Amino acid sequence: MRPVTVRLFASAREAIGRGTVDWPVPAGGVPAKELVRALREAYPRLGPALRVSRFLRNDRYLTDLSERVGPGDEFSIHPPYGGG
Amino acid sequence: MTTRLSSRPLSIAAALRELEGPGLGGLVVFTGHVRPDRTRNGRVESLVYEVDLRPALARLKTIERTARRRFGSDRVVIWHRVGRVRVGEISVVVGAAHGHRAPAFAAARYLIEEVKATVPLWKTERARRARRPPRPRGRRGPR
Numbered sequence: 009m010r011p012v013t014v015r016l017f018a019s020a021r022e023a024i025g026r027g028t029v030d031w032p033v034p035a036g037g038v039p040a041k042e043l044v045r046a047l048r049e050a051y052p053r054l055g056p057a058l059r060v061s062r063f064l065r066n067d068r069y070l071t072d073l074s075e076r077v078g079p080g081d082e083f084s085i086h087p088p089y090g091g092g
Numbered sequence: 093m094t095t096r097l098s099s100r101p102l103s104i105a106a107a108l109r110e111l112e113g114p115g116l117g118g119l120v121v122f123t124g125h126v127r128p129d130r131t132r133n134g135r136v137e138s139l140v141y142e143v144d145l146r147p148a149l150a151r152l153k154t155i156e157r158t159a160r161r162r163f164g165s166d167r168v169v170i171w172h173r174v175g176r177v178r179v180g181e182i183s184v185v186v187g188a189a190h191g192h193r194a195p196a197f198a199a200a201r202y203l204i205e206e207v208k209a210t211v212p213l214w215k216t217e218r219a220r221r222a223r224r225p226p227r228p229r230g231r232r233g234p235r
Contacts, residue, residue, distance in 0.1 A: 017142060017144055017212070017214060018142060018214035018216075064147060067147045067150070086144065086212050087214065089209065089210065089211060089213055089214065090208075090213065090214045091141070091207055091208055091213030091214075091215070092124050092184050092207060092208040092213075
């Protein structure tokens with residue numbers, strides 16, 4: 009079973025010390041909010057970043073965290089932006 | 093190119109060339125430069141810009157289209173550096189061209205505000221502490 013590839017940026021990446029994590033999910037996937045909760049439990053230092061981040065599935069912003077994330081998907085964690 | 097994420101230096105002259113055109117009486121260009129701010133870790137020497145490339149490029153295109161539609165901008169430039177940018181260098185260039193100045197100013201303002209708030213870019217400061225002069229060794233001087 010292919011995992012979800014979790015991609016982390018900026019403060020989220022710094023919180024766990026790496027830019028990607030392969031996360032196993034069942035064949036039917038899981039709601040994004042469950043994935044976020046599981047990540048918070050596995051990486052407590054990620055909590056502050058998760059509270060203020062936007063989430064993307066396969067480069068599309070998720071507006072509803074009940075949407076499912078499944079095997080082979082990319083799930084990106086975007087802390088507040090700081091360009092300019 | 094109208095939208096660009098680049099690891100190479102950005103040029104104001106190149107942006108102006110991109111914006112110039114017949115009948116375009118108002119060209120507004122904004123550039124952001126890296127400041128040598130003081131921080132707890134010392135003086136900023138550079139910023140390192142991190143990007144999530146695909147959504148960032150898509151977002152830049154959306155901002156461009158919106159500026160054209162909302163302000164009637166004939167030509168638009170949105171360029172941003174990625175990677176390491178040293179103090180004094182340009183980190184971002186946005187510009188808009190129009191027949192008249194008011195919509196050109198409004199469009200340029202819109203572009204930079206949208207880039208800062210909605211494009212997945214992040215910066216990390218690289219700072220260095222000023223070196224202290226070495227302490228004299230042995231006797232402190234004539235008595």
